[in-house]
Amino acid sequence: MSNNQRIKVLVSVIGLDGHFTGAEIVSRYLMDAGMEVVYLGIYQTPEMIVSAAIQENVDVIGISSHAANYEQINLLMELMKKNNFSVPVMCGGSIPPQDAEALIKKGVSKIFLPHSTSESIVDYIVSIVKK
Amino acid sequence: MVDSIVEKIVNGDVRTAAKLIGDIDNRVPGTREILKALYKHTGNAYIIGITGAPGAGKSTLVDEMVRDLRLQGKTVGVLAVDPTSPLSGGAILGDRVRMQRHSLDEGVFIRSLATRGQFGGLTQSTRSVIDVFDAMGKDYIIVETVGVGQDEIDIAKSAHTTVIVVVPGMGDHIQAIKAGIFEVGDIFVINKSDRSDANKTLHDFKAMIDITRKRSTNGGWEPPILMAEAVNNKGIVELLIEIEKHRKTRKALSPESIIHNKKAIAQLELIDMMKIRLVEEVLNHITNSLEFKECLDCIVDGTKDPYSACDELLSAKLPDGLQQS
Incomplete structure (x- = not known):
């Protein structure tokens, strides 16, 4: 990666979930790691997230989930496939193991559970974008 | 390759345009x-x-x-520029949060951009992105920048109409004079005008704009000052009417003035473009050289002063004729 290139990440909370603190703190971590974060905020539908990700040409999508609204994440994965738009989607939040497994099966590339370190998130993003 | 990309963009293809904008920002060769x-x-x-x-x-x-503008049937490109952290080089681009309702509208293309560049790169990528939106056929392109610093003011200068947004309680008119905003504003908006000190801000601005106007040459345009409460959709219709009026005033200028203005913008843009390439290329050339590293060592151990080091490096590295300033 040359000096001019920056990793661009879209961070959003999805569906009827108003827990924005996690998403904002992670956004801040990523900024501190030298990444550009397009932050969408809360109450975003899968359609809004895909549209923004396309317009912003992001490298990765990060979804925060604290409201057990995994159906929305599934819809997001399906919508991306339907639109032939493919970037890694990672999720973070309080997600029980069986749900995490189901999301991975749906194509989510990585789940970050509570107590994940900022380094682990940053390192993961760097590793998948460089691939 | 180039032709097919251009064709797609002219036909309004969002993905091709989005990818190109990314490449512009990353200065991808080609x-x-x-x-x-x-x-x-x-x-x-x-x-x-x-x-x-x-x-x-x-x-x-x-x-x-x-x-x-969408209600009028116009298509819009929005370029939202947010600052890059000088410490990490990262940025949080949060302007879309306020523009969510347009995210599914195909007539609106919103793109966030971080200021990034260290050598005035902001102005160049911004102008290039404007060109992409323009070629896509957008009727209006709105460029939003944080109004501090020369780069942002330069962007304002290359817009057709520049709107300066102020809020009450941000200090007196001296702050506004310092920021140099009176010279570049075509329209002033006092937002959050429901606040109690809005009238004082209005009076301050009126007085200052009167002074500025007397020495400006913009075809008799008098920058209006509008009160608005954007969050309650107050003052927006009035703002768009004033923008339209300003557009007509610009059109009605004498042919000489139009050419004069176009030349001024062209000069600004061309110099900017050359500045970036010159500074980047020459500076990279010098800072990658052995002599540069030697000079740093000499300055640190006290055997050379930075002034002499600068002169020596430039006379060794610059072509003849460019060395005398």
């Missing part, structure tokens, strides 16, 4: 050739610059403007 070919498809959009202090309500105002 992007320049596409921009060269794209340039002849530009010149049709009306460019509105929105600038003001952080928290003045620019994004909310833009959101409302886009809504009204």
Whole structure:
């Protein structure tokens, strides 16, 4: 990666979930790691997230989930496939193991559970974008 | 390759445009050739610059403007520029949060951009992105920048109409004079005008704009000062009417003045473009050299002063004729 290139990440909370603190703190971590974060905020539908990700040409999508609204994440994965738009989607939040497994099966590339370190998130993003 | 990309963009293909904008921002080699070919498809959009202090309500105002322009059936490109952290080089681009309702509207293309560049790169990528939106056929392009610093003011200068957004309680008119905003504003908006000190701000601005106007040469345009509450959709219709009036005033200028203004903008843009390449290329050339590293060592151990080091490096590295300043 040359000096001019920056990793661009879209961070959003999805569906009827108003827990924005996690998403904002992670956004801040990523900024501190030298990444550009397009932050969408809360109450975003899968359609809004895909549209923004396309317009912003992001490298990765990060979804925060604290409201057990995994159906929305599934819809997001399906919508991306339907639109032939493919970037890694990672999720973070309080997600029980069986749900995490189901999301991975749906194509989510990585789940970050509570107590994940900022380094682990940053390192993961760097590793998948460089691939 | 170049032709097919240009064709897709002229036909409004969002993904091709989004990818190209990313490449512009990352200075990917070859992007320049596409921009060269794209340039002849530009010149049709009306460019509105929105600038003001952080928290003045620019994004909310833009959101409302886009809504009204869409009601008129116009297509819009929004370029939202946010600052890059000088420490990490990262950025949080949060302007979309205020513009969510347009995210599914195919007539609106919103793109966030971080200021990034250290050598005035902001102005160049911003202008290139404007060209991409323009070639896509957008009727209006709204460029939102945080109004601090020369780069942002320069962007304002290349917009057709520049709107300065201020809020009450941000200090007296001296602060505004210092920021140099009176010279570049075509329209002033006092946002959050429901606040009690809005009238004082209005009076301060009226007085200052009167003084500025007396020495300006813009075809008799008197910058209006509007009161607005963007979050309550108040003052937006009035703002769009004033923008339209300003557009007509610009059109009605004498042919000489139009050419004069166009030349001024062309000069600004051309110098900017050359500045970036010159500074980057020459500076990279010098800072990668052995002599540069030796000079650093000498300055640190006290055997050379930085003034002499600068002279020596430039006379060794610059072509003859460029050395005397």
